Amino acid sequence: MADLENKSRRDFLSFAGKAGLTTLVAQAVGINLGVVDIVRAQTGKRGVEPFRFAIISDAHLYSIDNHKFDEQLIAAVSQVNAMNPKPDFVLFGGDVAQNGTEDQLVKGKKILSALEMPMKVIPGEHDWYLDMGEAWRGLFGDETWSFDHKGVHFIGLNSILVRDFWTGAGLSPKERMTVMEMLESPIPGPWGVHEKQLEWLANDVKNLAPDTPIVVFTHSPLWDYYPRWNFQTSDAPEIREILAKFENVMSYHGHVHQTLYNRIGNMSSVAAMSTSWPWPYPPVALAYPETQMNRADPSIATDGQGTQVIDLSGDFEGLVQYKPFEDSLTPFMQDGFKV
Amino acid sequence: MIAASKKTRQLVSIMAAGSAVAVASAALARAPFTEQELEQQMDSLYAAAQQGYDIWHGSLPSTTTNGLACANCHPDTAASNPQTFPKYMTMYGKVVPWQEMVNWCIENPQLGTRLDPNSDEMTAMKAYAMYLHRGKPIEPGLASRQTTPVVVEFGTGFKREPTGLGVDTREYQP
Ligand SMILES: [Fe+2]
């Protein structure tokens, strides 16, 4: 049972990270690190010991009992547990709740606790704006984090921060939440990670060598896709600037509820399918239209939804595979693609 | 019924003949609408779009029992494809109008109670969806393609009283 508050699991992640970085040394001197199977692992020239991780995202749980979205998140958890080989851990991409209420967040945590591997979580706008993240933090911990795993540096950021539109207008927490729940809300404007997290990020990567493999995880994409729906992060240019020194940065994100790939400079960007409903592709041209999924068939309730798994090689190459609940992928996407 | 449709056909042919005469003589039955009248007509359309927008975002409790509304899957009416109807829908096994597709979504994904296709509420939803697809080519029958609405820069996409909050306060420009 994965439990975020379970200290031994958190220790596992950080220990495994250290182990990954020092695997070569350990092998050379014949030390058995215990947690990591160093006999099997082949560390590549980028110092990564190959492994896989899975992403589940955008569950949008309602307070209603036995809601179909509960079943869909349960299906995603079963799908990830059944993956072979098993992912080392799972990243959850935000929007576990629909209206940000504590009961919805608790329900999400309970369903996700059936995962047989550790999990790290970042918030989405649906989780946050009823109580400004208070319940979420109580359940899932810090929203800004980093850890090392088998030679890869993972970073999680809270990308859904907006400027205060509610205090001056005298909006109640519920009204603030309702404004934020609408994808095409005319009120809040673009969101981002804001100054404090930019400082944190700069500090976090300050001492890392340029050949360090970096994975950055946010709710919204780190590029301007369709700002109208907050398919963007306003300070993404600053984030990319801070990460510009690295040879290869992988960005994974939720929020867009669709398959999607993009690349800017040293950063590849991959979106997660949701477990709740698919968003349409917005009215803009894509640089890589071949990574779009089929139009979801509305008569199939779980079409256009699913999970995803990423295999990282020793050279820090990623094989991205979407695992839809239904047959939602074009032939191009069937066997995954390399990032 | 047969008599009625025959009568309708006759009426249509009389009207056609009448309009041909009007064009020929360059005489209009009525003076063009004034600017003010045109504005009032458009304001009526925007009011309908506003009502449709509200229903789209869940203001009509009868249309849902599981909390879902049109906007869950169709932000800015995207992928509602109003300009492609009537078209064949697999769940009906026949060609249906857009209103029927809306009712299908109300009854199935939303587990709600269908609307009268001729109700003001349904017309309002169509006004909203059609306004956000203005200028898009009318392509009946394309069941398998997701089309896109117009790009909405800010606000709701149609003229209305600003809420006075955030980016919504920018002045409306069509
Ligand atoms: Fe979402």
Ligand SMILES: [Fe+2]
């Ligand atoms: Fe989101």
